[in-house]
Amino acid sequence: MTKRISLTQYLIEQQRGEAQIPAQLRLLIEVVARACKRIAISVNKGALGEVLGTAGSENVQGEVQKKLDIIANEVLIEANEWGGHLAGMASEEMDDMHAVPNRYPQGEYLLLFDPLDGSSNIDVNVSIGTIFSVLKHRGGDVTNDSFLQAGTEQVCAGYCVYGPQTTLVLTVGQGVVMFTLDREQGSWVMTTESVQIPEDTKEFAINMSNMRHWDAPVKRYIDECLEGKEGVRGKDFNMRWIASMVADVHRILTRGGVFMYPWDKREPSKPGKLRLMYEANPMSFLVEQAGGAATNGLQRIMEIEPKGLHERVSVILGSKNEVERVTAYHREAQQAK
Numbered sequence: 001m002t003k004r005i006s007l008t009q010y011l012i013e014q015q016r017g018e019a020q021i022p023a024q025l026r027l028l029i030e031v032v033a034r035a036c037k038r039i040a041i042s043v044n045k046g047a048l049g050e051v052l053g054t055a056g057s058e059n060v061q062g063e064v065q066k067k068l069d070i071i072a073n074e075v076l077i078e079a080n081e082w083g084g085h086l087a088g089m090a091s092e093e094m095d096d097m098h099a100v101p102n103r104y105p106q107g108e109y110l111l112l113f114d115p116l117d118g119s120s121n122i123d124v125n126v127s128i129g130t131i132f133s134v135l136k137h138r139g140g141d142v143t144n145d146s147f148l149q150a151g152t153e154q155v156c157a158g159y160c161v162y163g164p165q166t167t168l169v170l171t172v173g174q175g176v177v178m179f180t181l182d183r184e185q186g187s188w189v190m191t192t193e194s195v196q197i198p199e200d201t202k203e204f205a206i207n208m209s210n211m212r213h214w215d216a217p218v219k220r221y222i223d224e225c226l227e228g229k230e231g232v233r234g235k236d237f238n239m240r241w242i243a244s245m246v247a248d249v250h251r252i253l254t255r256g257g258v259f260m261y262p263w264d265k266r267e268p269s270k271p272g273k274l275r276l277m278y279e280a281n282p283m284s285f286l287v288e289q290a291g292g293a294a295t296n297g298l299q300r301i302m303e304i305e306p307k308g309l310h311e312r313v314s315v316i317l318g319s320k321n322e323v324e325r326v327t328a329y330h331r332e333a334q335q336a337k
């Protein structure tokens with residue numbers, strides 16, 4: 001019988017081994033993973049659990065909140081606030097950060113999350129997920145500013161995708177590992193030990209309906225892909241767009257590809273749609289740890305110094321050579337200005 005490695009065993013090995021992750025970080029990851037199990041149960045119940053549909057409220061970014069956005073946010077807060085490993089939490093669904101109440105011990109870490117990613121897919125039974133990122137608290141009172149650290153400061157990032165399987169994907173800076181939820185046992189079992197994104201790809205992911213709003217470098221890249229074998233790329237490309245970043249990134253970590261949610265002319269003052277702290281940074285950490293790359297077209301995403309908790313960013317990530325190509329097109333256009 002093949003030996004099964006549980007999430008707990010993996011994390012204890014990371015504590016003892018080269019990574020030497022502190023016990024507090026190990027416990028934090030276990031608690032997040034447990035919260036994801038609870039969210040997975042709600043997701044699976046669907047209409048039977050009365051978790052579908054909108055909640056009738058808006059988040060700080062003016063987006064309509066789904067019931068599951070709120071449920072997942074509450075599950076993550078409730079699970080994490082009493083354990084003594086956190087100083088505070090920040091979420092896509094909360095205006096300001098949530099400090100750990102005084103009645104509980106204060107920990108050393110800051111947890112950031114997109115509790116439910118892919119909200120438009122909840123009601124249509126398509127893969128959705130939870131994305132999270134962990135930073136070290138630099139001391140003093142916890143405020144919104146405590147969270148404004150570049151992605152390079154992350155000590156852990158991961159996501160859980162609620163799809164045909166429930167999969168937890170994790171990095172503590174020592175590569176990327178995947179765990180699948182064994183529902184009978186209730187445990188996370190390692191199913192991929194070392195995730196590697198192929199450097200080249202023939203698959204891109206972008207919302208094509210926004211094409212008329214794109215900037216020239218994005219248009220150039222996609223046009224060349226669409227020309228296929230007859231064009232400058234000399235090969236045919238395939239397209240996928242799940243509209244859940246978590247599921248699109250999961251595909252890229254599994255078989256390669258390039259994912260783009262670029263700046264566009266619809267709202268020129270917004271740098272992009274996706275959120276730096278809850279989506280772009282954690283996914284960039286995972287992608288880089290798996291041998292891929294992530295930029296905003298001009299700069300490595302993880303080196304951006306955040307100025308606001310809910311800051312948005314243009315995202316290009318995935319197979320290294322493709323990300324470098326799209327980034328080069330942006331830099332050329334910038335220089336020509």
Ligand SMILES: O=P(O)(O)OC[C@H]1O[C@](O)(COP(=O)(O)O)[C@@H](O)[C@@H]1O
Binds near residue numbers: 114116117243245
């Ligand atoms: O509907 P669009 O514009 O294609 O946007 C899809 C993108 O929006 C998101 O759903 C935004 O995330 P939320 O669901 O957490 O708001 C991404 O997961 C996805 O890549």
Ligand SMILES: [Mg+2]
Binds near residue numbers: 118
């Ligand atoms: Mg999201």
Ligand SMILES: [Mg+2]
Binds near residue numbers: 114
């Ligand atoms: Mg969300």
